Each structure stands twice: as structure tokens, then as C-alpha cells.
Amino acid sequence: MNGYIVKDHITNKNIEVGDYTYYSGYYHEKHFEDHCVRYLSPDMDGVDKLKIGKFCSIGSGAIFIMAGNQGHKHDWITTYPFFYTPDLNENALDGFEKKGDTIVGNDVWIGTEAMIMPGVKISDGAVIGARAVVTKNVEPYTIVAGNPAKEIKRRFSQEEIQMLLEIKWWDLDINIIKKYIPLMCSNNIEEFLKMIKGEMR
Incomplete structure (x- = not known):
């Protein structure tokens, strides 16, 4: 599968994509929403959404991690999500926390295999380096790279x-x-x- 316009292949109601944004999914047989968007159910209401603007370029294998912390709490004694485990959830608390919508602006270039963490906002004109791990908001027309992603320069x-x-x-x-x-x-x-x-x- 070569590159294609993402909007034409979206069925998940929790994903919004603007005109002309494309995914260069050359290395993968699955479509963008199946391969790149992790843990975002198409059937749930009120969940954090993925919103991507117009004229964005998304490299093959880019990953958008959704669904907040997925029930894992690092400030509890255990990070294990007992609440979501059958046979162990009777007295467990739900540690799930929403992170808010993940938003990608317009004219953004996301490099191959970059990972975007929940609730991050990537502003218009930004460039995300290949395999970068984006844990914080990215300013407009800023190039970031690395793990965690850091500013390289302004365009x-x-x-x-x-x-x-x-x-x-x-x-x-x-x-x-x-x-x-x-x-x-x-x-x-x-x-x-x-x-x-x-x-x-």
C-alpha cells in the first residue's frame, strides 16, 4: 500500500482528519486508523479524540497513543490495572485518567515511526523527526527530534x-x-x- 489521503479511509468517529492530509503507509498493509492509532475505540462516546488538520504529511509507522494512562498509575504502589482485570477487579479502584484530545495542526510533517503521546498538541507547521517520542506540546513551525523530543530549531x-x-x-x-x-x-x-x-x- 502506497501513500493515500487519510480522510478517505477514516471510519472511527473519534478521529477527525482535514483535507489533503496523507499517510505514506508503504510498509504496512493496514490503514492509518488501524495501524497508527492505538487504544482508541471507535464505539465509545466521550473519549479523548485524535484531531489532525489539513495538508499534513504522516510518515509510515507513526504511532498515536490514545486513551490516557490506560489505568496505570505511577504514584500508586502498583502500576498494574487491577480494575480492568477479570477476577481481580472486585475491590479495585479505576486509575484511568483522560489526557485530553491529541491535536495535530495544519501543514505538519510527522516522520516515520514517530510516537505521539496522549493529549499532546502539535502546532501548525511543525516537523517531528523520525522515531521521535513527543511527550509535550510542540510550538508552531518548530522542528523537534529525539526521545523525548526536543526542539532543534524554528523553521x-x-x-x-x-x-x-x-x-x-x-x-x-x-x-x-x-x-x-x-x-x-x-x-x-x-x-x-x-x-x-x-x-x-
């Missing part, structure tokens, strides 16, 4: 990042986006921002 200046966040190119009419694809496939951010601002007047 653009703070002023340029602010302007990109203001114009939200991913929300523009697709015909405007098509018009500027050649410019978007360059590093001429100054010209791109100028042209898009002109379109928005």
Missing part, C-alpha cells in the same frame, strides 16, 4: 511564523492554493507572504 523567524499563522494558507480556496504551489515549493517566504496578503485584500 522561520518569529515574525515570519506569526505572519504564516495569520494568513492560514491551508484555509484559502483551493484554487488560490494551486496558483501559488510553485512559490510554496521554494524558500522565498517573503514573496509568498506578500502575494498571499494581496489575495486576501
Whole structure:
């Protein structure tokens, strides 16, 4: 299976994916929601959701860990989830804690086999290195890598990042986006921002 648009293959009501976001699932026979999204039941209401924006690129084998702490409490004497174990749950307390929705912004690139932990927010334009383990929120247009993932650098200046966040190119009419694809496939951010601002007047 080669890369494909994720939205076209989502059946889990707890997963939301924006337009044009694709998964390059070359190495796996299963679809994104079956291989990449762990412990998120399609049948449960009120659970933490996975929300992914538009124009994201998700590398093969990226993993989204959901369902909070899955009943494991590190501040109890045992981390074992007795509450969820038949024959042992009669007097057990439920240690499950929600972590909140996992949110991936727009134009985010997630490298192959990266792992995103529950409740993390990855902001617009961020880049997640291959096999990174993301345990904390990632700022806009920031490159992170490692285990745990740490900031490597910002993709653009703070002023340029602010302007990109203001114009939200991913929300523009697709015909405007098509018009500027050649410019978007360059590093001429100054010209791109100028042209898009002109379109928005």
C-alpha cells in the first residue's frame, strides 16, 4: 500500500482528519486508523479524540497513543490495572485518567515511526523527526527530534511564523492554493507572504 489521503479511509468517529492530509503507509498493509492509532475505540462516546488538520504529511509507522494512562498509575504502589482485570477487579479502584484530545495542526510533517503521546498538541507547521517520542506540546513551525523530543530549531523567524499563522494558507480556496504551489515549493517566504496578503485584500 502506497501513500493515500487519510480522510478517505477514516471510519472511527473519534478521529477527525482535514483535507489533503496523507499517510505514506508503504510498509504496512493496514490503514492509518488501524495501524497508527492505538487504544482508541471507535464505539465509545466521550473519549479523548485524535484531531489532525489539513495538508499534513504522516510518515509510515507513526504511532498515536490514545486513551490516557490506560489505568496505570505511577504514584500508586502498583502500576498494574487491577480494575480492568477479570477476577481481580472486585475491590479495585479505576486509575484511568483522560489526557485530553491529541491535536495535530495544519501543514505538519510527522516522520516515520514517530510516537505521539496522549493529549499532546502539535502546532501548525511543525516537523517531528523520525522515531521521535513527543511527550509535550510542540510550538508552531518548530522542528523537534529525539526521545523525548526536543526542539532543534524554528523553521522561520518569529515574525515570519506569526505572519504564516495569520494568513492560514491551508484555509484559502483551493484554487488560490494551486496558483501559488510553485512559490510554496521554494524558500522565498517573503514573496509568498506578500502575494498571499494581496489575495486576501
